[in-house]
Amino acid sequence: MIKIQKNNQKNNQLIFFKSSLGSLKLFNVDEKIRIPKNINIIIKKKNLNFIGPLGSINLDIMNSLNFFIKNHKLLISFNNIRLRRKKKSFLNLYKSLIKLKMKGILQGFKLNLFLKGLGFKAFIENNNLTLKLGYSHSIDIQIPENIKIINQTNKLIFTSNDWIFLTKYVHYIKNFKKPEPYKGKGLLLKNETIILKEGKKSKK
Template sequence: MSRIAKNPIFIPDNVKIIINKQKIIVKGKNGILKILINPLIKIKINNKQLLFLPKRNNNNVWSYAGTSRSILNSMIIGVTKGFFKKLILFGIGYRVTLNKNILNLMLGYSHPIYYTLPEGIKADINQNEILLKGSNKQLLGQVAANIRSYRTPEPYKGKGIRYSYEKIKIKEIKKK
């Protein structure tokens, strides 16, 4: 049995949750998020709490309930507080600029890289730092991973795009 699914989610006052069969809509100050959950899961709202129960008592169904609970908890946090990811451009000549909704990345290639931010994701630029903000945790992580993939940190000098919390182990230069 999933211990995560057994914990209820407390619904803040400024969040509205609409349950229509298996479609759930979460509304808050940071936007609206929607999800379709597994039909084997039953969700009940009781005294400002979301409860997750399986329709059949089965280990697999309990794991689906735990996953659904985690996703909905992230959605509630996203529409109230929001999420952010910080990327750092580390290298000589690496620059980034923001024009409307398009990131212009200069990463040492012979051409600039243009990345259009999806709807719901905002970026703040401060010298060689990119601060991505959004209410959808999954989309925010995917955007950060896509931007990082243009120039992953290399192991000898550490040049590339890295997360703010990431530690790069620098290898010793190869000797003859």
């Protein structure tokens, strides 16, 4: 039978396999993240799979990191000596990404996009978003499976369990009609501030 033992040190924590052959070092624990009870994490070779109340989501992982689960905690180890100067940056990045993934499948994320302009309209049909933004043609955009859209008067509400994908998708749509600087017409995010310019004054 193999058991796992801990050996505390000043800078990090060592995880060992204890067996009849003795104690074998597994890896240094550089970061620990608590896993909520209603989230399950499956560790694969190239990614982490997070499963929770709002579905599942993957996170690609770099070869320089090892992951291990013990006592409802995700343990992270950095093993690339050549990149040791960037160790802290990589660990902080993945710690933030992991917490973001867990929040997504627990609570989800929401972004509001406002349609500000005369005649601006939005329609949703058959997983397609159609926008009328004052052009001579309408704009058709496919809605991904992991994003839901609620169409309200002059407002679109986007929800997803993937924050990074959600923000990229909403900004992609927003680029079809960026707010213009004179009247502020366009597609605006909630709490977005537009600094308006004065129009050209006619000569008398």
